[in-house]
Amino acid sequence: xxxxxxxxxxxxxxxxxxxxxxxxxxxxxxxxxxxxxxxxxxxxxxxxxxxxxxxxxxxxxxxxxxxxxxxxxxxxxxxxxxxxxxxxxxxxxxxxxxxxxxxxxxxxxxxxxxxxxxxxxxxxxxxxxxxxxxxxxxxxxxx
Amino acid sequence: xxxxxxxxxxxxxxxxxxxxxxxxxxxxxxxxxxxxxxxxxxxxxxxxxxxxxxxxxxxxxxxxxxxxxxxxxxxxxxxxxxxxxxxxxxxxxxxxxxxxxxxxxxxxxxxxxxxxxxxxxxxxxxxxxxxxxxxxxxxxxxx
DNA sequence: TATTGTTATACTCTATAACTATA
DNA sequence: TATAGTTATAGAGTATAACAATA
Numbered sequence: 001x002x003x004x005x006x007x008x009x010x011x012x013x014x015x016x017x018x019x020x021x022x023x024x025x026x027x028x029x030x031x032x033x034x035x036x037x038x039x040x041x042x043x044x045x046x047x048x049x050x051x052x053x054x055x056x057x058x059x060x061x062x063x064x065x066x067x068x069x070x071x072x073x074x075x076x077x078x079x080x081x082x083x084x085x086x087x088x089x090x091x092x093x094x095x096x097x098x099x100x101x102x103x104x105x106x107x108x109x110x111x112x113x114x115x116x117x118x119x120x121x122x123x124x125x126x127x128x129x130x131x132x133x134x135x136x137x138x139x140x141x142x143x
Numbered sequence: 144x145x146x147x148x149x150x151x152x153x154x155x156x157x158x159x160x161x162x163x164x165x166x167x168x169x170x171x172x173x174x175x176x177x178x179x180x181x182x183x184x185x186x187x188x189x190x191x192x193x194x195x196x197x198x199x200x201x202x203x204x205x206x207x208x209x210x211x212x213x214x215x216x217x218x219x220x221x222x223x224x225x226x227x228x229x230x231x232x233x234x235x236x237x238x239x240x241x242x243x244x245x246x247x248x249x250x251x252x253x254x255x256x257x258x259x260x261x262x263x264x265x266x267x268x269x270x271x272x273x274x275x276x277x278x279x280x281x282x283x284x285x286x
Numbered sequence: 287t288a289t290t291g292t293t294a295t296a297c298t299c300t301a302t303a304a305c306t307a308t309a
Numbered sequence: 310t311a312t313a314g315t316t317a318t319a320g321a322g323t324a325t326a327a328c329a330a331t332a
Binding site: 001002003004005007008009010011012013014015016019104105106107108109111112113114115119120122123124126127128129130131133134136137 | 144145146147148150151152153154155156157158159162247248249251252254255256257258262263265266267269270271272273274276277279280
Binding site: 085 | 312313314315316317
């Protein structure tokens, strides 16, 4: 039990550090990387984005503000609801998101390099089972 | 590759949320929980603690300030070096650290409940192999 | 001169509560 | 009244640079 818990915490640290490092290389904070990855699915309203990211609206306002200031996203008015806005990736944001996604995917997969092919498959399956059982959403990102 | 990366990120999510939740129940922020766990080994100097936690000294000053204000740790002068201080757990800090450690250990181990005993052993072994290969230090998180 | 730790400053991320505008 | 989003405010966590005291 002790062993497993320690392993899980250490793995979490490892993944976080890779995530931060890759993000840094793309000039993205981990939170920005996460948001940009979500926005690759398409433009989203603030409330919707809050739900996916698991943050409060006031927090998201700041996140979008900073990302917008950095030219990664834009707010556009929602034609169907004048209270609402849609947050969408800019071209630069899309480029950064793609780059981040590509790199994080290969960097994280490489963490399993020391396992045999069979072990890799088993590990990956168990991983999926664990997070599925716990109901963790699919979106890539921390928190 | 995509699969593995997604699984790793989702697992990281999951572990972080459990970590935060357990910490919250012990009135600890995740960072405080981590620091307190490290200090269970014994008192440490600021510089040493920085190394283990992977933060800058100025950051640690704030962390220790807040933990000290909450009565979790104390700074005591180092008799062998008048520049230095030792950071040690108070009784309350030790109690919180124990409680956190106990709970996080069982909560994280429980994440593997859906795997068969064989799969649990395999998963745990692979976990250890991955973090060992990557050189993730042991001291971080629960021991 | 090098090391230990703090201070000053600035930024990101987060939340709660109060607010505006629209539905 | 309820929902969408922002503003005001506060606090944790992080870093860099400048500084003090001691080795």
